[in-house]
Amino acid sequence: MQVVVIGGDAVGMTAASQLKRTMRDAVQVTVLQEQEWTSYSACGIPYWIAGEVSGPEALVARSPAAHRVNGIDVRTGHRATRIDPEARVVTAVGSGAEQEFAYDHLVIGTGATPRRPPIPGLDLPGVYRVQTLDEAKAAIAGLAQDPRRAVVLGAGYIGVEMAEAGISRGLDTTVVDVAAEPMASLDPDMGCLVREGMIARGAHLRMGQVVREVVAGPDGRVRAVVTDEGEIPADIVFLGLGVKPRTELARAAGLPLGEAGGIRTDDRQRVLGYADVWAGGDCVEVTDRLTGRFRYLPLGTHANKHGRVIGSNIAGGDMAFPGVVGTAVTRFQDLEIARTGLTEAEGAGLDLDLVSVVVHSTTAAGYMPEAAPIAVKMIAERDGGRVLGAQIVGGRGAGLRIDTAAVALWSGLTAADVAQLDLAYAPPLSPVWDPVQQAARVLSSRVAS
Amino acid sequence: MQVVVIGGDAVGMTAASQLKRTMRDAVQVTVLQEQEWTSYSACGIPYWIAGEVSGPEALVARSPAAHRVNGIDVRTGHRATRIDPEARVVTAVGSGAEQEFAYDHLVIGTGATPRRPPIPGLDLPGVYRVQTLDEAKAAIAGLAQDPRRAVVLGAGYIGVEMAEAGISRGLDTTVVDVAAEPMASLDPDMGCLVREGMIARGAHLRMGQVVREVVAGPDGRVRAVVTDEGEIPADIVFLGLGVKPRTELARAAGLPLGEAGGIRTDDRQRVLGYADVWAGGDCVEVTDRLTGRFRYLPLGTHANKHGRVIGSNIAGGDMAFPGVVGTAVTRFQDLEIARTGLTEAEGAGLDLDLVSVVVHSTTAAGYMPEAAPIAVKMIAERDGGRVLGAQIVGGRGAGLRIDTAAVALWSGLTAADVAQLDLAYAPPLSPVWDPVQQAARVLSSRVAS
Incomplete structure (x- = not known):
């Protein structure tokens, strides 16, 4: 089997690696990568620029050479210029010359481009x-x-x-x-x-x-x-003006694009209407589990999962990407900032009847030197109290608490459920009621039952 | 309504406060507390001894005086000596004299005693x-x-x-x-x-x-x-030899005790067989959601929830305590240690057919200075892959990740589900696959499907 991959970053190389690992010599994987690097962490770039990370090599999870050792034909310096989905051929320019790559399956991981x-x-x-x-x-x-x-x-x-x-x-x-x-x-x-x-x-x-x-x-x-x-x-x-899906090739090939400009796929990451074309990562739209709608959320976490799903499915598996809930985190020095699910503004745009609360607490027991301020906003449906979103701004240890809310809303828990969860507590790490639970507790009292 | 509370710590004072807040003058709450303190954090004591916390006052969330301002009749220096559930009377010794306290509802929060x-x-x-x-x-x-x-x-x-x-x-x-x-x-x-x-x-x-x-x-x-x-x-x-439920009074009064020595209650925290006696916190056994069995797990988190449940129910509400999954965390300096659900050993004792995995990763992206080692053990049912337990040992930021696993197993997710969760990622805070998800990913491949 011939697999051609356009783009040598998260989705492309994860899919390629997964394929080689499961199918070995039964698959030939060629990766067309414009840059000289593969599998690097774009998310780490600000920390390299900050001087916290020593050099670009540190950001490269696996070099082209390492991928080649694993049997993947990585063509760096190769820019794909055309996809012909009828003929199943990708054209690329590398070292000045134009070359054609025939495929049985095509993986598109062209990523995003800055606005x-x-x-x-x-x-x-x-x-x-x-x-x-x-x-x-x-x-x-x-x-x-x-x-x-x-x-x-x-x-x-x-x-x-x-x-x-x-x-x-x-x-x-x-x-x-x-x-x-x-x-x-x-x-x-x-x-x-x-x-x-x-x-x-x-x-x-x-x-x-x-x-x-x-x-x-x-x-x-x-x-x-x-x-x-x-x-x-x-x-x-x-x-830092944000990015948009990089889809010139896909658009020219007539592949389906959504309202946000990303390639549209089914939940197997198969491009809608094409049995042998797959796409993932920053060039596709993803399904929001909470609304059932497509949205554009370019994140490395989704790209890695897409790559795994695509690699598994081309190899004959049947793995679904279950969609996203919009979880993200960043920090500014020791200030951690996170969100998951819908914001109040997004919910209002969808005509949902929501209640919300913001609680102010501390990341550790208030008497501990580790205690830093943390604010948790939680949003739920007024009717029934299902949690639909959370946002956190606070000191060290605040940000990853968003995962508690992320799993809760992924699982369809209500605010009352979250208030009853059995969460971890130790004075240097958390108040006895975790701030996420404090928010849920107050929120549950505002829900119509 | 007359409510007598034995024990002025987490469960007792939370119940008392909840009652006064909702019922105001319609309830008289008397708390019998042997010590001079109320509502203090026993969990914070090691940090006071370590010198990180300045004094005992810091560990007191609410003093007897503050509770009295809220209308609660706190009797410090009063040791309850007898419960008569037929006559609905508690006898206590305070300032040398013996005194009787009649109740409509009794709340038992006698806590634990060191082994x-x-x-x-x-x-x-x-x-x-x-x-x-x-x-x-x-x-x-x-x-x-x-x-x-x-x-x-x-x-x-x-x-x-x-x-x-x-x-x-x-x-x-x-x-x-x-x-x-x-x-x-x-x-x-x-x-x-x-x-x-x-x-x-x-x-x-x-x-x-x-x-x-x-x-x-x-x-x-x-x-x-x-x-x-x-x-x-x-x-x-x-x-530091652990604790056991402090139940001399309950035992003498003929209240039902379990195999671990804790008072047995229903999920409303009502003592089994007694319409007007309630108990919670370190003196009761709790229901394990994963096994349906009673176990003894004295933790401040449960005590606080019990207090809320009891206060709400005496006030005419109908709130259930949904049980526990055994989540706990502590640290040794910067080494964080956490667990949730069943251990492999506990599962084996229950004749469950389990699979498990231990993965070694980092708390942040490997290239970041914040990256510290973290090991995650995850345990699932071999048949179907439902997650039943997780354990974490690692550097700063490792411990509270147990909450991701705790919510997942609370919600009945499988290892494959956890691998697909939409969790937060930023290089200083997490690798692109959270270590909990890394464990779930490997574990899901070992599950019989």
Whole structure:
């Protein structure tokens, strides 16, 4: 069997590895990868730029050479240029020449590409995207030129992480975003806590500002970011404006795309309408378990699971990807920020009748030196109290508590159920009522029963 | 309505507070409490002794005076001596005099009492129990006498925590236990990791030794702990030998006790056979959701929930305590130790056909400075793969991951389900596959489907 994989990162290499492991010599896997790297952690890039991670090699989970040892034909420097799903052929350009790769099964893992709003100046020297290892390398070279002031465009996950990186590098760091609060994937009442926490930890925030232009100084390098409210001096600019699915090839081949622009697949990760084309990771839309709808949620966790599902299914298995609930976490220094399920705003958009609560507690027993503030927001259906979402902002140890809520809403538990769960308690690690349970307890009293 | 509560700690004061909050002047609540404190955290005592918590006041969540402000008649220094369930009267001794308290409803929250094996010398000066605030105060006075060598009897939760406290106080600290590995509530393969971790962090462990005697020096104070393998010099000794339900009153009154010695109640926390007697916390047995059997699991989390359930039910509500799954966590310095559900050994005792796996991973992405080793053991039914237990030993951030497994097994998820859960990921906080999911993934491949 011939399998061609486009994209040598999480979904592609996981699928390829899974296939070789189960089918061995009965499958030939060719991976077309534009970059020189495979299987790297894009999520780790801000920490490399921050100086916490020593170099790009550390972010590479498995190199092309290591994959080749496992029998996978990895073609780095090969850019796929065309998919012909009728003829079952992928065309790619590598080392200048064009080449055709016939397949029995095709795996599409083309990932995401940074959003590029039409802002003049985003190509100026000193303005960096931070999505690929090569881009990160360029940004680190930019840091070597001794900038003093950094501006981060965008206050989402990447923006918050790049703000931490800027401060770690000793830069006077400002985050700009048109939203009123950072982390728009949280409700504003929780985003407000993120803003306060970031400011208390040394970041400057310019929220509610529209970026008009990035302008250069006399040396041709970036000098300032211009917003509708004025100029923010900048010696270096990082872009954290989010990503969109990278689907030019899929679109040109006529594969089905959704409203968010991602490839549409069934729950086996088979592209809708194509028996032998599979897709996963940042280039597809995923199903939200809570709403049954497609949404675009590019995360490494989903990509890895997609790869496993695809590898297993091409090898003759029947594994489903059960969908997502929208769990995510990040941190700004010791401030941890997490969410799962639906926000209140998302729920309102779906015309759901929700109740919510925000409780303020501590990450450990209040009398312990480890105790840090934590706020938990929990959201449930008014009728019956099924938990539909949670958000957490707090100190060290706060963030991963979102998993308690994530498993609870995955399993369809109500707020009253969550209040009764048997969770772990020890004074240095938790109050006797875990903050997630405190929220559930209050929430359960507001539910119509 | 007259409600009498015996015991002014978690279950008693939670029930009392809940009652007053909902029924206000329609209820009179009298609490008989032997000690001068109410609502204190016994779990925090090792950290007070360690010097991390400043004083006993910090461990008191709500003082008798504060409870009185809320309208609860707290009688400290009152020791209940007899329950007459026919006449609905409790007799107590306070300030020398005997007094009778009539009730419409009785709440029993007498808690636990330390196990006292028949070892000579446990009453010597310099030997300390650490369950009550008064005992802790005595132990701290003992530390002021400048001991050099501490011996902790028992390597369970309290023993491990007291070993940390001894080392925090600069003492050369040895833990002795007859078990082969510390933390007998874990399987030995995980207990072994605890032992290695404790030794690496400066504790001495004498496992598999039977304590014969504690002996005094010429000054009459403790000098050594004598085991079947020799003498361990000791200037101070802490007892961490576990607890048993404190049920003398209940037994004398003819209330039903279980095999583990705890009071038996229904799921409303009503004592079996008594319409107006309620009990909870460390003096009762709880139902294990996984086996349907009663077991004795004295934990503050259950006591607080019991108090809420009892208060709600006496006030006319109908709240059930849904049972436990045996979740617990502790730490030894930065080594976190947790468990939930059944161990392999417990499962074998129940004739369950189980599969298990231990995976070794890291608490954060492997390339991050935050990454610490973590081992996760997961246990499932061979037939179908339902998760029945998990154990975790690892660095900072490891312990509370047990809650992911706890919610999963509470909800009846299989190992394959857990591998597909949508959990939080960020490089400083987790690998892209959470260690709990890594274990579930491997385990799911060993399950008969």
